[in-house]
Amino acid sequence: MRASLIQVGVDQQEPVNSRRERVASRVRSQADADLVVLPELWPVGAFAFDAFEEVAEALDGPTHQAMSAAARDAGVWLHAGSVIERDADGVLYNTSLVYSPDGERAAHYRKIHRFGFDKGEATLLGAGTEPVTVALPDTTLGLATCYDLRFPELFRQLVDAGAQTLVVPAGWPARRRAHWSLLARARAVENQTYVLACGTGGTHAGVEQAGHSVIVDPWGEVLAEAGPDEEIISAELDPELVGKVRHSFPVLRDRVLGLPTP
Ligand SMILES: O=C(O)CCC(=O)C(=O)O
Numbered sequence: 001m002r003a004s005l006i007q008v009g010v011d012q013q014e015p016v017n018s019r020r021e022r023v024a025s026r027v028r029s030q031a032d033a034d035l036v037v038l039p040e041l042w043p044v045g046a047f048a049f050d051a052f053e054e055v056a057e058a059l060d061g062p063t064h065q066a067m068s069a070a071a072r073d074a075g076v077w078l079h080a081g082s083v084i085e086r087d088a089d090g091v092l093y094n095t096s097l098v099y100s101p102d103g104e105r106a107a108h109y110r111k112i113h114r115f116g117f118d119k120g121e122a123t124l125l126g127a128g129t130e131p132v133t134v135a136l137p138d139t140t141l142g143l144a145t146c147y148d149l150r151f152p153e154l155f156r157q158l159v160d161a162g163a164q165t166l167v168v169p170a171g172w173p174a175r176r177r178a179h180w181s182l183l184a185r186a187r188a189v190e191n192q193t194y195v196l197a198c199g200t201g202g203t204h205a206g207v208e209q210a211g212h213s214v215i216v217d218p219w220g221e222v223l224a225e226a227g228p229d230e231e232i233i234s235a236e237l238d239p240e241l242v243g244k245v246r247h248s249f250p251v252l253r254d255r256v257l258g259l260p261t262p
Contacts, residue, residue: 046065072103
């Protein structure tokens with residue numbers, strides 16, 4: 001199973017509509033992949049808070065239209081990264097979208113852990129409340145977004161629900177790049193899963209992005225890693241490797257649950 005991560009360079013000089021078309025054509029260029037992954041909030045930029053209201057869209061909005069068509073044309077499963085979603089009550093969310101190869105939206109996931117402490121996303125957006133897994137023919141995806149990467153309990157919940165490939169779109173800042181790379185590998189090792197961590201490149205809203213998207217296998221080996229700018233990385237995933245690693249080194253079996261509070 002071939003996975004491609006498109007590390008989109010987000011430049012605010014590029015109009016959102018142009019970026020949508022450009023990214024859709026990059027998705028179409030990956031027709032030899034089974035699964036294509038895009039980053040967090042690539043239409044607007046994860047730190048372009050001032051633009052969130054303006055670009056907010058319904059679940060069937062312009063990004064949905066473009067990504068559904070691109071997935072169908074390429075014949076791939078597409079994790080289309082995330083958009084600023086506006087729901088029927090006017091609440092905004094950071095929402096990831098997943099499409100099947102026939103262009104149907106297979107799932108959406110509203111980011112649970114909002115970043116910014118008392119600023120930015122944490123004050124502008126509503127919080128998701130539901131972990132989401134998506135069954136593909138060869139693997140089950142567990143969905144998380146950017147700051148979620150710091151919360152291992154969410155990933156354990158996804159693994160308990162059957163996730164074998166954890167997908168993490170992000171807009172991670174360059175100044176904490178070491179955390180990004182470390183946590184992506186840690187989530188793979190501790191959960192014995194593939195991790196597909198897809199960030200953005202370039203600089204937007206004055207925040208230099210880490211880039212360095214990475215594909216990690218269930219033993220913690222890095223199969224592919226991007227540099228800082230727009231780039232596509234790919235790797236072959238062996239759907240049987242998750243089971244093999246869990247069988248030969250059965251750490252998950254040794255979990256001790258329900259310990260008393262000290
Ligand atoms: O946790 C971090 O250091 C970065 C998180 C972030 O940028 C985000 O969730 O948008």
